[in-house]
Amino acid sequence: MTTAVNTAPIRAGADWKRFAIVGLCVLTLLVMLFTTQLNAVDRKTEEGLRLTGLDFLLGKTSGKSAGSCHPMVISAILFAVMGIAAAWFAPDRFVYSIVSALFLMVSVFMFRFDITYQAKGEFGLDKDSLVFTFGWMAAMGLSVLNFVMVIWRKTGRTMELRREEIAAIWSNANIRSGYKVPTTWMIIKKDFRQHWPIYLLILPTIIFYIVWCYGPMYGILIAFNNYKAKGGITGSEWVGLQWFRDFFRSAYAYRTIRNTLLISFYNLLVGFPAPIILALLLNEMRAQKYKRVVQTVTYMPYFISLVVMCGILTDFCSTTGLFGEIQKLLGSESPVNLLGDAKYFRTVYVGSEVWQRLGWDSIIFLSALSGIDQEQYEAATIDGAGKFKQVIHVTLPGILPTISILLILRIGSLMGVGYEKIILLYNGLTYETADVVSTYVYRKGIVDANFSFSTAVNLFNSVINFLLVIFANKMSALLTENSLW
Amino acid sequence: MQKSRKLMTRGERIFQVVNNVIMALLCVICIYPLWYVLVCSLSDPVLLYAQRGIMVWPLGQWSFRGYTLVMENPNIPIGFRNTLIYMGLGTLINMFLTTTAAYGLSRKHCYWNGAIMKFIAFTMYFQGGLIPFYLMVKGMGLLDSYAGIILPVAVNTWNLVVMRTSFAGIPDSLEESARLDGANDWTILWRIFFPLAQATVAVIALFYAVTWWNNWFNPSIFLSSKDKYPLQLVLREILLKNDTSAMTQIGSVGQSQQEQFRMLVKYCTIIVATVPILVVYPFLQRYFVKGVMIGSIKG
Numbered sequence: 001m002t003t004a005v006n007t008a009p010i011r012a013g014a015d016w017k018r019f020a021i022v023g024l025c026v027l028t029l030l031v032m033l034f035t036t037q038l039n040a041v042d043r044k045t046e047e048g049l050r051l052t053g054l055d056f057l058l059g060k061t062s063g064k065s066a067g068s069c070h071p072m073v074i075s076a077i078l079f080a081v082m083g084i085a086a087a088w089f090a091p092d093r094f095v096y097s098i099v100s101a102l103f104l105m106v107s108v109f110m111f112r113f114d115i116t117y118q119a120k121g122e123f124g125l126d127k128d129s130l131v132f133t134f135g136w137m138a139a140m141g142l143s144v145l146n147f148v149m150v151i152w153r154k155t156g157r158t159m160e161l162r163r164e165e166i167a168a169i170w171s172n173a174n175i176r177s178g179y180k181v182p183t184t185w186m187i188i189k190k191d192f193r194q195h196w197p198i199y200l201l202i203l204p205t206i207i208f209y210i211v212w213c214y215g216p217m218y219g220i221l222i223a224f225n226n227y228k229a230k231g232g233i234t235g236s237e238w239v240g241l242q243w244f245r246d247f248f249r250s251a252y253a254y255r256t257i258r259n260t261l262l263i264s265f266y267n268l269l270v271g272f273p274a275p276i277i278l279a280l281l282l283n284e285m286r287a288q289k290y291k292r293v294v295q296t297v298t299y300m301p302y303f304i305s306l307v308v309m310c311g312i313l314t315d316f317c318s319t320t321g322l323f324g325e326i327q328k329l330l331g332s333e334s335p336v337n338l339l340g341d342a343k344y345f346r347t348v349y350v351g352s353e354v355w356q357r358l359g360w361d362s363i364i365f366l367s368a369l370s371g372i373d374q375e376q377y378e379a380a381t382i383d384g385a386g387k388f389k390q391v392i393h394v395t396l397p398g399i400l401p402t403i404s405i406l407l408i409l410r411i412g413s414l415m416g417v418g419y420e421k422i423i424l425l426y427n428g429l430t431y432e433t434a435d436v437v438s439t440y441v442y443r444k445g446i447v448d449a450n451f452s453f454s455t456a457v458n459l460f461n462s463v464i465n466f467l468l469v470i471f472a473n474k475m476s477a478l479l480t481e482n483s484l485w
Numbered sequence: 486m487q488k489s490r491k492l493m494t495r496g497e498r499i500f501q502v503v504n505n506v507i508m509a510l511l512c513v514i515c516i517y518p519l520w521y522v523l524v525c526s527l528s529d530p531v532l533l534y535a536q537r538g539i540m541v542w543p544l545g546q547w548s549f550r551g552y553t554l555v556m557e558n559p560n561i562p563i564g565f566r567n568t569l570i571y572m573g574l575g576t577l578i579n580m581f582l583t584t585t586a587a588y589g590l591s592r593k594h595c596y597w598n599g600a601i602m603k604f605i606a607f608t609m610y611f612q613g614g615l616i617p618f619y620l621m622v623k624g625m626g627l628l629d630s631y632a633g634i635i636l637p638v639a640v641n642t643w644n645l646v647v648m649r650t651s652f653a654g655i656p657d658s659l660e661e662s663a664r665l666d667g668a669n670d671w672t673i674l675w676r677i678f679f680p681l682a683q684a685t686v687a688v689i690a691l692f693y694a695v696t697w698w699n700n701w702f703n704p705s706i707f708l709s710s711k712d713k714y715p716l717q718l719v720l721r722e723i724l725l726k727n728d729t730s731a732m733t734q735i736g737s738v739g740q741s742q743q744e745q746f747r748m749l750v751k752y753c754t755i756i757v758a759t760v761p762i763l764v765v766y767p768f769l770q771r772y773f774v775k776g777v778m779i780g781s782i783k784g
Contacts (some may be wrong), residue, residue: 007733009502023720028584077751087514093662095626099571172703187596188596189596191595191596193697195592195594195595195596197670197671198588198589198592198595198670199589199595199597201585201586201588201589201670201674202585202586202589202590202601204582204585204586205583205585205586205605205640205645206586206601206604208582208639208640209604209608209640211621212618212621212637212638212639213608213613213635214608214613215613215621216612216613216617216618216620217612218612218613218616218617218620219613219614219616219618219620219621219753220613220614220617220618221602222616222620233620240639271739276512281504281507281508282508284500284501285501285504285505285508286501290505290508294508294511294512296767297511297512297516297593298511298512298515299516299648299766299770299773299774300515300516300519300763301515302767303695303762303763304519304759304762305698305699305701305717305720305758305759305762305767306701306717307699307701307718307720307725308717308720308722308724308755308758308759310724310725310750311720311721311724311725311754311755312518312522312610312755314724314725315724315751315752316518322521322535322539323534325538326539329539354520355514355515357644359515360777363774363777363778364778365779367777367778385596386494386496387496387497390527405720420701420702422582423702423723424721438615441614441615441616442615445615445616446615446616446619446706447621450615451620454615454616455614455616455617458614458616462612462614465610466610466611469610470610479609
């Protein structure tokens with residue numbers, strides 16, 4: 001009797017495609033770095049410009065870009081290395097291979113695409129002064145080949161596994177031959193015949209996602225051109241990565257990124273432990289009715305809508321408002337408007353956030369606390385542990401999984417400070433500390449109608465956010481065997 | 486109760502007292518800001534404007550003048566009406582799409598379900614961004630329309646995932662026996678799964694409704710005509726933008742007192758806009774709490 005083999009190890013010798021992938025990654029990188037990627041001759045001065053990928057990496061370029069390295073070269077190196085590592089160390093984890101091959105391809109293409117437009121603005125050359133070279137063509141071709149190879153290997157492997165599985169079933173039934181391995185297409189056809197009513201039920205939602213979630217993703221293309229309503233999303237003049245360069249060369253890049261990270265960080269620092277402490281204190285309460293009242297009352301601020309919340313805040317923070325009165329009570333002659341001074345913005349933001357979410361966020365910890373086995377407390381009492389020691393040795397370890405997963409999720413959303421509240425609260429006086437990336441995107445895009453620039457900044461933010469979430473998720477999967485997907 | 490009290494040590498008893506005092510303080514901190522707003526809204530506007538201090542009771546003669554002024558402002562009833570439209574229609578569409586998709590995606594043995602789930606989940610982590618989204622709405626010709634507010638947020642991925650998990654937990658045998666009796670997927674969904682998952686359905690509907698109640702950002706960029714403004718947007722005009730046009734509409738107040746009454750009207754508006762939720766919320770609290778739990782089990 002043989003057992004079903006669906007996780008048969010890949011035989012290294014037979015899997016030549018794996019080594020081809022490694023080779024193609026290396027080759028793509030070598031060609032990109034050491035052959036001429038940009039070859040231009042200025043029509044007027046007859047001066048030539050020949051730059052390899054290495055020059056772009058080391059910043060040995062000319063004009064405005066001199067001294068700064070091209071981000072796409074770095075990303076190409078990263079994804080090539082990732083592709084090699086994936087093929088070498090994790091040959092059966094196709095996600096890594098596919099992702100790295102895809103993004104290697106994107107990086108190489110984006111690099112070429114950008115330096116074409118960079119030539120114009122950054123090097124002071126005409127676009128038609130570019131001369132064909134074999135180098136960039138080869139780099140792009142190799143990256144495509146690499147991607148094709150990865151997909152080929154994946155499909156081949158899928159069929160192989162399926163064949164082995166069926167062979168195992170048939171040999172279990174003591175039938176030697178005469179079976180047919182279904183192709184993917186056959187499976188799809190059969191599946192559709194059986195399940196089309198189910199797919200019909202999902203269809204409206206799929207259409208929703210295509211139109212309202214993936215449609216805007218297509219619109220991201222305007223981050224790489226100079227969007228004009230007349231030209232539309234693809235018909236406007238292409239500018240490569242110009243908007244990204246503009247953003248990073250402006251003072252706003254540092255300011256908005258710093259504010260985003262700081263507001264998130266302070267919010268995490270205060271807003272994360274507070275509900276845990278509240279949950280612990282609530283858990284220790286003996287009077288059950290009183291406890292329920294406290295819970296109801298502390299959950300309540302969560303139900304005040306954001307606009308009303310900000311309305312109350314602006315009124316309280318004004319010199320004649322509640323906080324002004326409190327300042328007078330503390331002996332201040334002329335109270336300051338807390339929302340009119342950049343110094344206090346973060347405090348007001350984080351403080352109000354904690355006030356509003358404290359009770360609500362404690363719910364989840366309370367439920368984790370109620371899940372702790374009471375016998376553990378009894379055992380601890382018998383061992384002579386006092387109340388405080390019980391909290392340290394029983395309660396906290398009991399809710400640690402919940403704490404760690406929530407903490408990791410919060411870290412994952414570090415770059416995702418909500419703009420809604422800040423837009424309602426900030427003003428010209430507080431931009432210095434209040435302006436985060438998403439509010440800057442809003443101001444540039446909606447208020448100033450600078451669509452392409454705003455989309456570029458937004459894309460940068462989304463990508464960082466995405467990477468953080470992926471990282472957070474991997475960490476939580478590692479730590480608690482309990483991840484989001 | 487009595488027995489456990491005897492078992493407490495001295496230290497524990499002190500801790501209990503301190504803990505109860507802390508909790509009482511916390512309750513005061515949570516309630517006082519709203520109480521303050523309520524008290525201000527009932528105060529005499531002239532006295533209120535002149536001096537107030539830390540108030541615990543209305544200043545001077547109780548006055549409901551602010552509330553009558555709020556009622557005179559036509560924008561507020563319009564806002565309530567529009568919010569009800571968005572909430573009713575929106576939640577209905579939300580629930581229809583979420584339930585059907587969640588049922589479909591919870592079926593095992595469907596070849597595409599895994600891929601569709603990934604396709605959907607991806608949008609939680611990566612979005613097109615504000616401007617492409619705006620251009621999409623504009624391109625569909627939905628600017629300044631009710632559809633432009635409702636359709637772009639017709640499904641919330643998180644709620645869909647929660648609903649799907651709840652449907653997936655319903656035993657297969659129920660579906661199989663219904664199929665033997667000749668039921669199709671549509672019937673199974675509405676006659677068996679929907680009633681069985683009632684608790685989750687209620688929670689999800691509630692979450693959608695609250696989102697509609699709070700919704701102001703999309704309307705603020707998509708709507709240009711004020712007669713389509715939801716309540717929150719009207720509130721923003723009054724509370725945050727110092728919209729004087731809304732104020733002058735209330736008229737009937739002398740020029741010298743405009744400033745005082747503007748302040749009073751703000752407080753009254755806050756109360757009018759918050760009380761409906763705060764009245765309903767204690768009754769729905771357990772559903773909300775349940776929602777938090779459901780969301781956390783299968784994150």
